[in-house]
Amino acid sequence: MGHGVIRLLGAALLRSFSIQGSWSLDRLQGIGFAVSIEPLLRLLPGGRNGIRYRAALGRATGYFNAHPFLAGLAVGAVARADRDDLPQPQVDRLRAALKGPLGALGDRLVWAGVLPLASAAGILGVAAGGR
């Protein structure tokens, strides 16, 4: 893997931290998903001026919603599917199939699991320290 690819992967990772930056009521995380995946789409044949780049980027802006911590997995999987030139209906099905489980898993794991546990630990820590 060349330095260029690593740099693009790093850019995609950093951008994924702002996946909800343009959260909208109709596409939810769609625009953020496209912003995150864009560096990886530059690897498609033709680069940023290629037809496949624009087509894939346009599709990436569609409705998407998953837990923001796990959405990066979908970004990587869809980028790989686009890179492998899978048929578009298959890529769309992959994206649609990933968002539900990644949302449910993240919500259960983070919002209903780790976060309350960490909050409780913090509150108990403050209470114990205040004695």
Added chain:
Amino acid sequence: MSPATLALMVWGTVVGLDLITGPQVMIARPVVAGTVAGWLVGDPVAGMTVGVVFECFALHVMPFGAARYADYGIGAVVAVPVAAGAPGVLGIGIAAGWGLLVAEIGGWGIQRVREGNTRDVARHAAAIDAGDWPVIRAVHLRGIVRDGVRAAGLSLGGVALGSVVRTLVSVEVGTAVLAGLATIGVALGTVSAAGWRLAAGARGGLVALGLGLVGGAVWVMA
């Protein structure tokens, strides 16, 4: 403007952005936001105390999809300077009341930001769907700026007006006024909780409201 106040406003903006826009590294959790705010104003204990109070409010929030919720992180940040150095429970109570009000305004602001993003996306839908990268990037950046303005405005207003609220803490008041203020605080909290129950379609919200008001008043007066 003192350096501590300026730092508090910057911190409030960062906390507000972290809630949704990014980087979502949990600094928007009130217990974190409040503690750091307390450190910034020189009273970390008050910061932690306010943070824990707001963390208890924030724990019920499940930010699934388009869920609506208050911005308790900024609420904690603007409440801390009100509580800092104040004696006893009164300072925390008034600070919490102020912070909750700001948090609710922040939640309202989040909805406005989302609506603004939606209008922006709709205006440029053709270019976005065609994969026009400069347009997509611009829409995304405008969304971030929109939320940044919300967070900065809320922090600025919350800290500035909080200094007025802070004067309430230093005024010497009688027991009856104290009890009245505390009752209002309890009532506001109960109204908020009951309102949430009603909004969620849960039965018994009004009963909870009445019981909370009476129970809270009796508890405070006792």
